[in-house]
Amino acid sequence: MFKFYTNQESFKEDGTALFCDYPHLGEDAYVGQIIDVDSGLFQIEVLEIKDDFLSVQAQNDAIIGSRRHVNLPGIRLKMPGITDKDRADVKFAVEESMDFIAMSFVRSRENVQELREYLKELGGEHIKIISKIENQEGIDNLTEIIAASDGIMVARGDLGIEVPIEKLPSYQSNMVKETLAAGKFTIIATHLLESMIDNPFPTRAEVSDVYNSVMQHTDCVMLSGETAAGKYPIKSVKVMTATIHEAEKNLILENRDFSNEGLTARDIEKKALIKSAISAGEELKVDALFIFTKSGKLARLASSFRPNLPIYAFTMHLQSVAYMNVLFGVQPYLLENWDEQFVENIGTAITICKENGSLKVGDKIMLVNDIQKGETEIPVVELMEIL
Incomplete structure (x- = not known):
């Protein structure tokens, strides 16, 4: 058993603990809950909740680095749509003439509208907003989020932690279909060629994943860790490109209609x-x-x-x-x-x-x-x- 702090000063005095910078962790978590750290690599069970820390029990062994994601599956967090750090990042994006902003953990139409209004204040209304769907609340409010967004990202990393993993394939398929029906674009991301972070060749399942994503009519597939931190970034791109081209040879295209909702x-x-x-x-x-x-x-x-x-x-x-x-x-x-x-x-x-x-x-x-x-x-x- 060890402590999971939400107060950084208390954490500094305890060299055997972990720290999370989300101040409402103690309010949102409950005794018996399993918290996922670093995309589920490390799982901990909440045993007791105190003012500035949680007493937790490790469920498995793992080596955890700093600045890792923490997920509370099924919990509606008290986080604002846009944090102060987000505002600083958006300001930087406008100053640097970025083309897109991918907004994490979009939960509602209001999250997107808040970002769009802030972009307008900064003179960055030309920047397209891609809403990353990463939890059950985003799934539940998908229709209204699509209407407010320029595009949707099927962000499978955190989504696969936040929802039952067996539901992920059907959620992906439905998100692509619904976004296409609304006349917007989709990006499928995360773990497409994950093994190529360390290996020169992908698994057969990964190649099939890329292929099937194209066959679902997504607009884009996206690499992340493979090119950002992997050993074989160029080879990863080549493998993905070749797989996309092969899929496109067999893709059945047909002139299909889509909804007028949200159109002027x-x-x-x-x-x-x-x-x-x-x-x-x-x-x-x-x-x-x-x-x-x-x-x-x-x-x-x-x-x-x-x-x-x-x-x-x-x-x-x-x-x-x-x-x-x-x-x-x-x-x-x-x-x-x-x-x-x-x-x-x-x-x-x-x-x-x-x-x-x-x-x-x-x-x-x-x-x-x-x-x-x-x-x-x-x-x-x-x-x-x-x-």
Whole structure:
């Protein structure tokens, strides 16, 4: 038995104890609870709760480093949506012109709204918010969280500790389906190639995990420890890339619809425009869909249909290129010499795709554009042949 302190001063006087910087640990925990440390590597049972420490009993042997995660499965913690440290990190992200912020342990719509309002205060409203679903409360409130977010991360590390492990595969599948149905993007993360932190080759199960994640229609799969602290970061990326490409060969794509919930009236019009362009393009067997967009939203709508067409998206904003890079099936390009009258943009886009081998003379493209001209937004859907 040993002590698990919540008061740092008391902890400093006891060299045989552990310390957690969550001040409400004693209020949230209960006698008999199992607390997981470092993603479950070390488990402790709560025997007694005092003002500034918990008396706990180790359930297994483990070597624990500093700054490890502590999980209280099934407990609704009293943590704020955004801590003071979070605010400092967000401020840094805005100052450094980051493209995305992944928000940990999102539990409700209000958490996302609070972050979005703070970003707006700092002038960082362009930054996309990815909500990490990491506990049961996030699962329970998934629909409202999706509506408030730009994308969803299936953060399997902490989620696999916070919920019964056997439920994790079904939760992952449902999160991808529901997020796709809402027209948003998903990222599947954690333990995809975990063994490659120390080994040059993945396990067969890990390769199957990456493959099946693609087959579930996720937009992205993400490495973390494999590239951040592993011995084989480049090889990990190569293995994942090869597995993704193999999965994509067997992926059945079909033009599917998705919900209008959370879309503005203008977005619904854009969605209808994209839907008709994709349907016509597939019927006419065009070789690609060309999208011209400022914000990347038109490309997101096209991606959410999961068309059986490559999507080439062109924009004048580098931030939009970064956003579109995470979207399923979208290859974004930056047009640095953007023609506001739009005439030159089509020729420039075709030249780019001819030069990189994506398209050739005689190929047909379906062009979609809703770029505003003056005070008027003129949607265009046009069939073209490359000359």
